[in-house]
Amino acid sequence: MAFLEVKNLKVHFPVRGGLFNRKIDAVKAVDGVSFTIEQGKTYGLVGESGSGKTTTGRAIIGLNKITAGQVIFEGQGLTGKSSRVQKDVQMIFQDPYSSLNPRKRVLDLIAEPLRNYEKLTKQDELEQVIQLLKKVGLSQDSIWKYPHEFSGGQRQRIGIARAIALKPKLIIADEPVSALDVSVQAQVLNFMQEIQEELNLTYLFISHDLGIVKHMSDRIGIMYKGRFVEEGTTGEIFNSPQHIYTKRLVAAIPDIDPKKRSLQKHLRQEVQSEYKRSYHDYFDEQGHVYDLRNISDSHLAALPEKG
Amino acid sequence: ACSDEDAGAEVEGKDDAEKGESAQDEVFSIDDFEQIKTNQGEAIEGGTLNFGLVSDTAFEGTLNFNFYSGNPDAQVISWFDESLLDVDENYAYTNDGAATLDVDREAKTITFKIRDNVNWHDGEPVTAEDWQFAYEVIGHPDYDGIRYGSDFTIIKGMEAYHNGKADTISGIEVIDEKTMKITYDTFTPSLLSSGIWSYAMPKHIFKDIPVADMSSSPEVREHPIGMGPFKVDSIVPGESVTFVKNEDYWRGEPNLDGVTLKVINPNVVVQALENGEVDLVDSFPTDQYPENADMSNVEFVGDVDLAYTYIGFKLGKWDADAGEVVPDPDAKMADVDLRRAMWHAVDNDAVGKKFYNGLRWNASTLIPPSHPDYHDDSIEAPTYDPDKANQLLDDAGYEDVNGDGIREDKDGNELVINFASMSGGDTAEPLAQYYIQAWEAVGLKVELLDGRLQEFNTFYDRVEADDPEIDIYQGAWSVGYDVNPAGLYGRDAAFNYTRYASEENDALLQEGVSEKAFDEAYRQDVYSKWQELMVEEIPVFPTVYRAVIIPVNNRVQNYAVDFKEGVGIYRYQLAVTQEEAVTAE
């Protein structure tokens, strides 16, 4: 039994218009996505802007209505109407500035999930919150402060404290560091790794920064226009990308070594021309992505049947 | 006569900074006013007169005597059309008008003869058929005006025609082009004091228009014609009308070249007079008089108004099926001593002096002095005397049993009298307040219905419907030319809002229109008795009589207040002594 299994997930948003504001079209934000995540591992979800990463994450946690498909968490379906948010699945948001209500004190922020699910006395609650703060490395006098008194990295830690308050098993981290400066990013990424070990957490790590995903993930799924183009271990994706889109993505990452720059540029141009040349080999007539096919046991790519 | 008089009327004017206390305390009397504008100086040939129609609403523009309903329209019409019959100062018909009449009391007929030189503005002669046509229109089932009333129903065959059972009115007979004879079912003295419909309608113009469409036809609204001294030249609907003289007017060619009539808001009337924008107006707000009494460029003329204000006591109900009033002996106000005490409790003399600077004054009987031959001022009506009021109430058993300063009713129960009064004039509110306070001073608890003044229509709706919430009310009647009060106080009069009736009253009212009453002295005596009866019984008590005041520019000659009947001055004689109006210094 897989820890989290997403089966053929579809999330469509209606586009309203016409005379009576009827649904005239749909944005297929996520259109048939399947993957599984193993416990204790980090699954990276990459793709360009608008490819449906966030929507996938939000659908799993129940913030977006699922149009079709299933999300099975520890053998239990989270699909359909019972989109009740599970204690076991929590989320870390992208922007630590806007994801904390500026009018609430840290105590109230962190205690919020506790108050929703656990009936604790004031004293117990306070103790728990202080424990959580310790865990995320904030001093206990922080509880009376307001979010704006913290730096971005510290805020993100408050966000994490909230997310782990209910001792979840799966955390969906939607671009947890993209709003942060490089120096602060490191802080948060390190902490996420530490806490993963400590609490045996599983991450669904969403980002468009391949470097970070590579750093964090065990497995990676590449999304394009609401579908997966490729899925595999980090090594497979970076060392032997199969789909042209993946190749292009990998090639586009600027290398930190200035000496390799002409090499990089060369590679990029090559991939680019290949992309142009063989576009129709990788996408069907309408420009849609094919279904995933196994390349190896762990490696899947959306290649046409013929090979 | 139209009677939608406001109960309150207007603010009395007051001291401005310069005039100080003097203007405030100044009390005027209608006796000091001339009725006719006399003027030295030579009248010039022609000239245009500017007439102000004082109204805060636009005139409605139903410009035909047979259809109009509001006073502003009547003011407009009277410049270009007129009654075929003239009356004297007591509103009895004379033979000085465009038509003469010949009464045959035995046969219950009157024969009318229109003078030969009486023509419509378009040159067509005014004929007997035109007059008959007016009757036919008003009596017509499709007629949408409000004129069809007792003037008509007493004509022989009118009912049948009105109900569509006859094509013609059998009682109206055209003898020749200029002669018409009307036969009446009943023949009363009232008939001869302005009880005849005396306005013809140009049949040659209206004959093809369905009766239902007449009132909105362009012939009424846009280019109306009449037989009066001036002709309509142009109309700005609701705002102004210009007239030019009718050279063919039967009494003679008018002096003026024309008249410009325009509506002016009561708020601006003083300014308009001062700068000569208007020479005279149809009515001047009395409250603005004291400050402007010595406006240098006008002369104020005045007259007693055909109206009185009164307090009415609800004494019964209206039985619509039977068409008569049913007095209720158990009504809250049924005790005449209570009513008399309430009359004694109020100081109408002070009200007249303080609120109206003497331009309204204490009233005594229900026939106002505008009918000098009938108004009996020898009758002693109750006057302000709170002690007497207290005495009366004590004696009648309205005592303050619980010591709260408020009298209880005879059984010792709480007595609250509900008082309805209508909004309208500027003084309406303080006046109503004053009465309530005055009654409270003699221990009567009177409360304003709903805590506020009633808007005109609501007020009459509720009074008319005998709303049980109303015990007393303040109203005003404008009285017709005919002195007969049966329309207001008769047993079968719907307008008898107090729902008072008594045998004695019935008898006197009957007597007033009896055969005998054709004798003037007898009729005077009857109505004198009736006035006295009303002072005894007090279904209502009159509070104040009123004056009309009209400012007239110094250049204007030959003006009488509203061209009052019987003074022998007519509109065609109006003249001015200079081209431009005199302006104030």
Place this chain on the structure above:
Amino acid sequence: MADTLLEVKHLNTSFRINDNYYAAVDDVSLTVNKNEVLAIVGESGSGKSALAFSIMGLHNRAKIEGGIFFKQQDLVGLPKSKLNKLRGDELSMIFQDPLTALNPLMNIEDQIGETILLHHKKLSRKKRKERVIDLLNQVGIPRPEQICEQFPHQLSGGMRQRVIIAIAIANNPELLIADEPTTALDVTIQAQILDLIQDLKESMHTGIILITHDLGVVAEMADRVAVMYAGQIVELADVHTLFEKPLHPYTRSLLHSVPNEGQDKLHVIQGIVPSLQHLPRQGCRFAERIPWLDGSAHEENPELHEVKPDHFVRCTCYRHFHFPAEREGWTHGIS
């Protein structure tokens, strides 16, 4: 130097906050040559944009002191009219946010055309349109005729950024300032835009100031790099030196905090970038973020030293700095 295009000398740009002036750019000196990309890196709030805006004369109410010499002409205090002749022509800028930098009510043709019109008043309408289409082709926008008629909201982010670039290069500028031109874009598009800028430099020998906080971009693009911290340049060197032998603690920390091959833990710089009002104005500004270094390690008035030819470093603390392994991680409360 003949091909020095821009020389900034002791530039101070201060903003007024509550009746006090605070320098966001503090004593910055640098030069840009023709056909050269000078990259400016630094954390958010380090004064990169403030510097760029100062050069362009785009600050509204800032106090600017020092000298900005563009082809020997001092731009500081230059009358608006003269400045306007330069801006958009010889001197131009690419803005960071493609979503807001275009007028939503003007079509693309007019927006690009405006720059041309302003500097080539005589050009006929037709010629202008030709040039606009030319530019759109140059920045790689397909179907330029059609795009001309469109409005910004009808374009994707990448397209808009290209339009902004087209505006900036419309008059073949000699100096191009690109303020984080790709931050808002996806990597694939970023790569295209960077290539585009590179091509520009090569074809027109433009001097370019490239502002970014992405070290990868720096490594790909720059000839020389200036590292800014808290309004000051803390290190300035050519790109290879900087990536191979960085000296200033800040530079070194930055390079270490980027995920890299085989790295397990990322390096964390303690503390936060102080806000403008709370900048330490005395001594080494980076001192409080490396508290384990003794105060004596810092200079009292840190200056930019030329430690090797064309390699400048501020403060002497770099000599004492080494990565304290035990302090790595994130377990530091708020200081």
Place this chain on the structure above:
Amino acid sequence: MAELQAGATGRQEKSPSALKIMWRELARDKVALISFIFLLMVTVFVYGISLFLNQDEIVAVDLFEIHQPPTGEFWLGTDYGGRDVFGQLIIGTRNSLSIGILVTLMTGIIGVLYGLISGYFGGTVDNIMMRIVDFFLILPFLMIVIVFLAIVPKYDIFSFSLIMTSFLWMGIARLIRSKALQERELDYAQASKSLGTPEWKIMFSQVLPNLSSLIIVTMTLNLAANIGLESGLSFLGFGFPESTPSLGTLLGYARNPQTLEFRWWIWVPAAVLIFVLMLSVRNVGEALKRASDSRQRRG
């Protein structure tokens, strides 16, 4: 633990609450501060003094004191019923303020609830609710209120306010709804949702407080408008009887040209008072607005 709390509360470096920020901004802006103090004084004075004033006595008609200019006895003279204008001014101000405040509160409550519900449910419910708002918004407000006032036979301050409220709540409802919709999509609301907080709780305990400054500002500005509206209606004669004077009643007397020209003491004080009141409320409102918009904050 006790020690901890003590230590924690010892460092009560709270984020300034909305009210505190507002107060700070107010204190900084001299004009607004003066306006605020003035308003406070007027309110206290008017409500305080009217406790001691006998309304019945003031509105009692006195035939012998009609149209007195200001004297020692009648500070602002008397009107055409011989009634003390000063007393009427006090009572009138109280009534106008009461109506203004009542209408503002009621529109505020209805508008906020309506807006929140509409924004909270979204979708079809929101669509329908907003169509209703749109409909109310395009009604010729003044005319309809006048018609209603003509229909209702008897009204007191409360029902009068209710009638005004029925046609005035939409502005704030729309505002709150659009803000609520925006807030609802913000990360912090989404975050709370993902933490299992029910949506209505997010709305009321998180979104609403975040909108509080906006609500306060809007209501302050509305207060001025409502006072103006009430006096306008009274001026047109669709207010209260003279025995329940409002500022508009006194102003209405000025429609009589004699009063307008010669008896300034009846209407000028009311006009000035209305002017100063509205100006003050406005000043305070604008200062609060600046406070709530950090971009415009002065310090």
Place this chain on the structure above:
Amino acid sequence: MWKFIVRRLFITMPQVLLLSVLVFLMAQMMPGDALSGQIDPNIDPAAIEAQREKLGLNDPWYVQYVDWVGSALHGDLGQSFRHKMPVTDLIGQRLANSFWLAVATLILTYLIAIPLGIISGRYNDTLRDQLITGYTYIGFATPLFIFALVSLWVFGFKLEWFPTGGSVAPGLEPGTFPYIVSKLQHLLLPALSMALITTVNTVQYLRSEIIDTKQKDFIITARAKGAPESRVYHRHILRNSLLPLAAFLGFEITGLIGGTIFVETIYSYPGMGLLFMDSITLRDYSVVTSVVLLLGVVSILGVLLSDIILSMVDPRIRIK
């Protein structure tokens, strides 16, 4: 474009329908009818009752409503009981007057608001701006009716610069030059006093809009292109700031309707506002109904117009 207009019209329909039901029911609830005002001792009450019957005043409300809607669709709004003429004709005259008043007011409003708003926004926090802001504060704090009353008194009575009532001097031939001049003269003062007060909102709105736009990034872009200040203002700031005013127009019209009640009453200007006030006191409910209905429809159309204008000038919502 057409699709959009049609769509907007579809949304408008139920609004109009709802409006008609509302105003009709309102009129029905009014105590009394036109005939209850005809209190004349000489008139037979039975005749009045017969009139009521004939005019359908005794039918149940829905019958009256359907009748009324039916004929309204044929352009027949019924008969004014008071004026004895078709309401359509009655309104026709007044509507023209109010229309011109509204047009004059709108022109004056924008004539005042746009320059003031621009100056105030462009030079914000200077003395000029403070003066203009001062004016907006004063304008806000001065109720329209006080201002109109005082201006009538000062400019009408004391200085006699303007006529004090009516819409045109009597006796002039419609269409002639003096007639038009007189019309203008009569509406100038009411329009001006309304404009001076109501414009303050627009001034303020424009001011803050300009200040907002000034801080937008694309303005910096424009400056970076080397555009001189004047061009930046005219081409970029003004255009973008004036655009939202189009959306304002609709509500401006709704606001004007309220204003006309005061102004027309005070200046005795025979327009819809005065007609409304007259009719409500006279219980001429077919007129009240029609006036409210008509002005409601005008408001609806005003908003519609705004939307259409906006959709034409704003490419972001322009319909393909």
